[in-house]
Amino acid sequence: MATVLLKKKTSLNAFEHQVIRQLRPLELNGAVLLLAVSGGRDSMTLLHLMTRVSAVLKVELAVAHVHHGPAGGKKGRFRRQAWELVARESQRLGLRLYSNVCPHNWHSKSWRMKWLVSPRSPLKSEDELRDFRHGLLETWRSELQAQKGQRTFTLTAHHQDDLLETRMIRLIRGSGLKGLRAMGLCDGILLRPLIGLSRQQVSEYGKSCSLTWVEDPSNQQVDPLRNWLRHEWLPALEKRRRSAVATLARSLELIANEGEDDLGESEMGVRVLDRRKYLEMTREQKKRTIASYLRRLGVKGYGQSHVEEIIKRLDSSRRELRFTVLKWDWFVNAEQIRAFRPEGEPGIN
Numbered sequence: 216m217a218t219v220l221l222k223k224k225t226s227l228n229a230f231e232h233q234v235i236r237q238l239r240p241l242e243l244n245g246a247v248l249l250l251a252v253s254g255g256r257d258s259m260t261l262l263h264l265m266t267r268v269s270a271v272l273k274v275e276l277a278v279a280h281v282h283h284g285p286a287g288g289k290k291g292r293f294r295r296q297a298w299e300l301v302a303r304e305s306q307r308l309g310l311r312l313y314s315n316v317c318p319h320n321w322h323s324k325s326w327r328m329k330w331l332v333s334p335r336s337p338l339k340s341e342d343e344l345r346d347f348r349h350g351l352l353e354t355w356r357s358e359l360q361a362q363k364g365q366r367t368f369t370l371t372a373h374h375q376d377d378l379l380e381t382r383m384i385r386l387i388r389g390s391g392l393k394g395l396r397a398m399g400l401c402d403g404i405l406l407r408p409l410i411g412l413s414r415q416q417v418s419e420y421g422k423s424c425s426l427t428w429v430e431d432p433s434n435q436q437v438d439p440l441r442n443w444l445r446h447e448w449l450p451a452l453e454k455r456r457r458s459a460v461a462t463l464a465r466s467l468e469l470i471a472n473e474g475e476d477d478l479g480e481s482e483m484g485v486r487v488l489d490r491r492k493y494l495e496m497t498r499e500q501k502k503r504t505i506a507s508y509l510r511r512l513g514v515k516g517y518g519q520s521h522v523e524e525i526i527k528r529l530d531s532s533r534r535e536l537r538f539t540v541l542k543w544d545w546f547v548n549a550e551q552i553r554a555f556r557p558e559g560e561p562g563i564n
Contacts (some may be wrong), residue, residue, distance in 0.1 A: 227267060230420045234397035234408050235268050240494040240530045241401060242549075244273045247367040248406070249313070251348075252280050252304075257372035259304070259428040260421040261409060264372065264442030267309055275363070278305040279313040279355050281348045284334040289432040296429045298328070313355040341439060356404060373398055373407045376414040379464045380444050382471070387440070401495040411497065445452050472503050486512070488552035493529065501526050513555060517541055 227235070252258040262278065269276050280301040282294055298316060305312040315332040332351060338344045352369050360367035378398045385394040400410050409417055422427075434442060453460045455457055488508060496504065505522050522543055528545070529552060530540045536547045544555045 228423075230316060230412075230416065231264060231268050233412070234264060235271055236530070237400060237411055238268075238272060239404075239406055239532045240315075241266065242494075242534075243366075243368075245365055247275045247276050247277065247359055247363050247365050249279050249352070249359055249369050251281075251352055251369060252301050253280065253431075254300045254429045255372075255431055255434075256421055256426075256428040257374065257414075257417055258408070259273060259300075259426050260417050261370065261372040262304065262308075262459065263424055263426055264408070264420070266310075268518075275365075277313065277359060279352055279369070281351050282314065282316045282328070283338050283344055283347065286337075293429055293431055295328070297312070297431075300429055313359070315351055341441065365491075368404050368406045370406045370408060372409055372417075374414055374417050375407040376445075378410060379449075379460070380441050380465065382467045383444055384440055392471070397471075399495060399500075400497060405437045414419045468497075468499055472500055486553060490529075490547060490550055490552050493552060498526070503530075505529075508554075512543070512556065514541060514543060514554075514556075542556050 227531070248265065248269075250258075250262055265276055268547055278301065280298060280317060283292065284294075302312055302314070302318070316328045316330055319329050320325045324377065338347055355371045356367050362365055381397050382395050385397065398407060398410060400407055402446055409514050433439070449460050452463070488504070493501065493504065505525050506517075509517050509522070525540050528536065528540070529547065534549045536545075538545050546553050546555070
């Protein structure tokens with residue numbers, strides 16, 4: 216495993232600004248972010264990214280690493296190397312590390328791991344690994360929130376490709392429309408800053424920052440369904456039809472949002488939108504929601520450019536704002552979004 220090399224701190228780049236624009240509307244000022252870092256490429260990229268943008272977002276960071284239990288061979292070596300990498304990076308960055316193991320005589324060649332929380336039996340399936348991991352992450356998040364007295368979120372490194380794989384797996388297992396609505400930017404106390412970015416974008420950013428990581432040997436196995444989709448089926452589809460994977464992802468996104476008014480009449484009434492829920496949406500969901508809202512209001516003559524302009528205004532980090540689009544006046548506070556039609560303009564009462 217190579218040493219992590221980080222470039223001298225420079226001004227933020229386009230990738231980092233894109234993530235800031237996505238997170239800023241959530242008003243995270245003063246929040247504590249617990250980064251779930253496995254030691255793999257995506258999570259090490261998330262760790263580096265968030266240390267770069269934390270000052271702009273005015274958030275405090277901590278790191279969490281889950282060791283999935285003793286194992287022999289390549290799996291055991293990977294887990295040990297992953298823990299070492301995350302622990303050393305956390306120490307170098309001055310970030311507190313939460314883990315279910317701690318080192319004994321770490322700086323000696325024969326250092327051993329002391330278990331704080333270990334699996335009762337070997338974890339074999341992806342579901343077992345996930346449940347064990349999520350349980351620990353939520354325990355640490357709750358402890359951190361109690362200690363800091365601030366809103367505390369868990370951050371994972373899921374990206375667009377992970378979302379596509381998850382949706383495909385749920386379809387294969389017989390899921391309906393509800394099952395396709397998975398993994399948004401913000402699900403309660405869980406944030407996914409990379410969900411709007413592709414695996415390729417995340418990889419290119421990591422390489423541009425001279426990061427390194429450890430590869431989980433199970434990622435190369437084609438036995439688990441997710442890895443088969445990732446390494447076999449989706450590449451074969453792309454080879455057969457160029458851009459088919461991107462088209463499939465867009466189609467599933469449209470299906471997932473079809474007929475869904477996230478901030479519709481059933482939740483907030485015809486005239487008022489819930490701003491907190493709006494800010495948790497992906498950009499595509501925002502477009503659909505605003506277009507649906509304009510239709511319900513009876514707004515005439517609007518187009519995609521007007522929807523984009525409204526979204527641009529609504530994504531402001533200001534707690535209160537007022538603006539006019541298509542002669543309709545918009546009033547926004549921390550809880551609500553509301554538009555009023557001009558005098559004499561036909562529409563709902």
